[in-house]
Amino acid sequence: MLIELRDMFKTYEVGTQQVHALRDISFSIEEGEYVAIMGPSGSGKSTLMNIVGCLDTPTEGSYLLKGTEVAALDDDELAEIRSAEIGFVFQTFNLLPRMTAFQNVELPLIYGRAARQTRAERVWETMDAVGLGERAHHRPNELSGGQRQRVAIARALINRPSIILADEPTGNLDSVTGEEIMQIFRGLSDAGNTIILVTHEQYIAEHASRIVKLLDGRIASDTMT
Amino acid sequence: MSVPGTEIRQGIAKAMEFRETLLSSIRTLRSHKMRSLLTMLGIVIGTGSLVSVMSLIAGLNSSVSAQFQSVGTDIISVSRYPWVQMGNSDEFRDRKHITLEDAAAVGRLRSVGLVAANIHTRRHLAYDGRVMKYTLVTGSTAEYEIIDNYLVEEGRFITDLDVERRRQSVVIGADVAGELFPVRDPLGKDVRVGGRRFTVVGVLKSKGDIFGESLDDLVIIPITTFQKAYGSRRSVVIDCSPAEGVSVERTMDDIRQVMRARRRVPRGEPDDFAINTQEDLMSAYNSLTGVLYFAMTGIVGLALLVGGIGVMNVMLVSVAERTREIGVRKAIGARRGDITAQFLIESIILTGIGGAMGIAGGVGIALLVKAVTPLPAEVTVGAVALAAAFAGITGVAFGVYPAHRAGKLRPIEALRYE
Numbered sequence: 113m114l115i116e117l118r119d120m121f122k123t124y125e126v127g128t129q130q131v132h133a134l135r136d137i138s139f140s141i142e143e144g145e146y147v148a149i150m151g152p153s154g155s156g157k158s159t160l161m162n163i164v165g166c167l168d169t170p171t172e173g174s175y176l177l178k179g180t181e182v183a184a185l186d187d188d189e190l191a192e193i194r195s196a197e198i199g200f201v202f203q204t205f206n207l208l209p210r211m212t213a214f215q216n217v218e219l220p221l222i223y224g225r226a227a228r229q230t231r232a233e234r235v236w237e238t239m240d241a242v243g244l245g246e247r248a249h250h251r252p253n254e255l256s257g258g259q260r261q262r263v264a265i266a267r268a269l270i271n272r273p274s275i276i277l278a279d280e281p282t283g284n285l286d287s288v289t290g291e292e293i294m295q296i297f298r299g300l301s302d303a304g305n306t307i308i309l310v311t312h313e314q315y316i317a318e319h320a321s322r323i324v325k326l327l328d329g330r331i332a333s334d335t336m337t
Numbered sequence: 338m339s340v341p342g343t344e345i346r347q348g349i350a351k352a353m354e355f356r357e358t359l360l361s362s363i364r365t366l367r368s369h370k371m372r373s374l375l376t377m378l379g380i381v382i383g384t385g386s387l388v389s390v391m392s393l394i395a396g397l398n399s400s401v402s403a404q405f406q407s408v409g410t411d412i413i414s415v416s417r418y419p420w421v422q423m424g425n426s427d428e429f430r431d432r433k434h435i436t437l438e439d440a441a442a443v444g445r446l447r448s449v450g451l452v453a454a455n456i457h458t459r460r461h462l463a464y465d466g467r468v469m470k471y472t473l474v475t476g477s478t479a480e481y482e483i484i485d486n487y488l489v490e491e492g493r494f495i496t497d498l499d500v501e502r503r504r505q506s507v508v509i510g511a512d513v514a515g516e517l518f519p520v521r522d523p524l525g526k527d528v529r530v531g532g533r534r535f536t537v538v539g540v541l542k543s544k545g546d547i548f549g550e551s552l553d554d555l556v557i558i559p560i561t562t563f564q565k566a567y568g569s570r571r572s573v574v575i576d577c578s579p580a581e582g583v584s585v586e587r588t589m590d591d592i593r594q595v596m597r598a599r600r601r602v603p604r605g606e607p608d609d610f611a612i613n614t615q616e617d618l619m620s621a622y623n624s625l626t627g628v629l630y631f632a633m634t635g636i637v638g639l640a641l642l643v644g645g646i647g648v649m650n651v652m653l654v655s656v657a658e659r660t661r662e663i664g665v666r667k668a669i670g671a672r673r674g675d676i677t678a679q680f681l682i683e684s685i686i687l688t689g690i691g692g693a694m695g696i697a698g699g700v701g702i703a704l705l706v707k708a709v710t711p712l713p714a715e716v717t718v719g720a721v722a723l724a725a726a727f728a729g730i731t732g733v734a735f736g737v738y739p740a741h742r743a744g745k746l747r748p749i750e751a752l753r754y755e
């Protein structure tokens with residue numbers, strides 16, 4: 113099992129109030145699955161993604177990633193896992209504005225301590241795979257939204273992670289561009305990658321092979337398509 | 338063909354990573370030119386004053402120590418005026434003259450070795466239409482050569498016979514030789530010293546200059562001739578050296594006793610004359626450089642502190658502005674140390690550029706002082722290295738806190754930051 117969540121809670125303290133973002137979540141994901149997470153705004157989708165992506169830790173319960181208990185790890189150990197196992201794609205792209213597309217894609221390799229000699233080759237390979245070859249030396253503000261999201265996907269793929277996490281990757285794109293991005297995810301899934309994707313749109317979710325619906329921090333349904 | 342070892346390759350990879358961080362830091366600083374420049378001002382002033390003052394002191398040190406050696410180390414000089422005067426010098430003017438008889442009495446002391454009485458005035462020199470104005474004219478004896486450490490380049494020094502017979506003999510300094518005899522050999526030529534005719538018997542080796550004043554712009558004549566020519570109502574300076582095996586202190590005590598007795602200084606009153614030694618000059622010089630060092634340390638410390646606080650401020654602002662960037666970097670695998678190192682390097686680059694500008698400015702000031710004033714200056718590797726080190730240390734010291742803050746930002750919170 114790649115991901116195993118058991119009786120997991122995430123609670124935020126806001127002043128004296130407790131916000132239960134996630135309650136009693138238990139589910140697992142196997143290698144190669146393509147999972148869509150849906151639910152109304154505030155239902156806990158992003159919170160769940162952040163925990164699965166090791167950006168955050170659960171308040172209670174257990175999260176096993178490849179058999180390792182993540183809840184017990186410290187900052188640097190979490191960083192190592194993010195570097196080696198996780199690829200993030202954000203709704204707002206989150207590219208570094210002062211760097212070129214190439215440099216943005218290369219950055220995870222540097223943090224992953226890849227030797228310089230092999231880096232350039234990997235970057236070109238990955239950028240070609242998302243159809244960005246000739247835009248490599250442009251900065252993000254010189255690229256269209258679709259192109260930016262391709263750079264972000266290339267950056268997520270560059271370390272060959274075990275899981276690709278995408279939080280509303282088409283949320284800031286028009287439907288045609290969104291569909292193009294979804295085709296890239298389809299290709300990645302067909303190549304055997306594990307993908308977890310958050311979306312509000314039913315037609316986007318239908319690309320996935322499994323749909324998990326959240327409501328008020330709980331799993332409301334979990335169905336295969 | 339040898340394959341480079343893995344350590345070397347890892348080293349290269351490390352260096353490359355550093356290069357990456359360096360380039361990204363420079364990119365950031367370039368995008369905030371004005372702010373970075375203002376921050377660097379303190380560092381520039383700090384390192385600049387460090388380099389310029391240290392260069393100045395190094396220059397003074399080397400010229401002064403050379404000078405002190407050339408004067409002769411054991412010399413004791415009795416005169417109305419102390420070499421190093423503090424406060425009002427009017428009180429010295431009313432003091433009784435020191436006489437040739439005093440010099441003779443000092444010379445009779447057993448603790449005294451050689452004695453050379455000497456008198457000074459300033460006169461115009463002339464030879465064959467060439468004129469030198471207000472040159473130092475010294476009247477003395479043969480012993481003056483040894484006690485005051487003069488070396489003869491050509492010809493001879495004043496002799497006992499010159500003194501005995503009140504000869505019109507003159508020994509000229511290197512500057513005088515150069516000025517009055519640019520082509521001809523001065524030996525045997527007749528020059529005018531204050532209108533009177535003297536025959537050149539010797540030329541002195543150059544002693545160089547001290548604080549921009551030449552020590553070679555002088556002539557020496559027999560003391561007896563001096564008195565006949567320019568009058569005897571002038572206070573005498575008694576230069577002497579301790580006798581073989583006697584300490585300078587012992588000799589000074591004896592001289593003090595004799596002089597007080599001859600000048601009838603009542604018991605309990607202070608001396609109405611001065612006994613000068615090299616040490617007085619040395620300690621005066623040391624207190625001067627001490628003041629310079631003190632002032633420099635103050636300025637440098639303050640400027641680096643102000644610069645450092647500026648650096649810290651800029652770095653904190655930079656961390657705040659780039660919170661989201663830090664979140665993104667962490668999300669894609671940056672460790673705490675990667676982020677801390679990035680900001681620390683940025684801070685060091687900030688102070689490093691400031692330091693480089695300050696060092697360049699300091700070297701410039703030192704060279705300018707050397708060129709337009711008589712003060713010597715010597716830019717030393719030590720001064721430059723110290724300034725560079727201070728700049729770097731300031732970068733680290735004041736960059737640590739912002740860098741640490743950046744490093745420990747929690748990734749989700751950083752990503753949420755608007």
Ligand SMILES: Nc1ncnc2c1ncn2[C@@H]1O[C@H](COP(=O)(O)OP(=O)(O)OP(=O)(O)O)[C@@H](O)[C@H]1O
Binds near residue numbers: 156158159
């Ligand atoms: N740092 C936080 N502090 C306090 N409450 C938080 C924090 N992060 C999330 N929450 C709360 O947790 C709940 C779930 O938030 P989350 O962002 O996971 O929702 P979401 O399903 O992603 O919503 P959206 O579709 O709008 O992105 C919300 O009620 C939110 O207000």
Ligand SMILES: [Mg+2]
Binds near residue numbers: 157158159
């Ligand atoms: Mg969300």
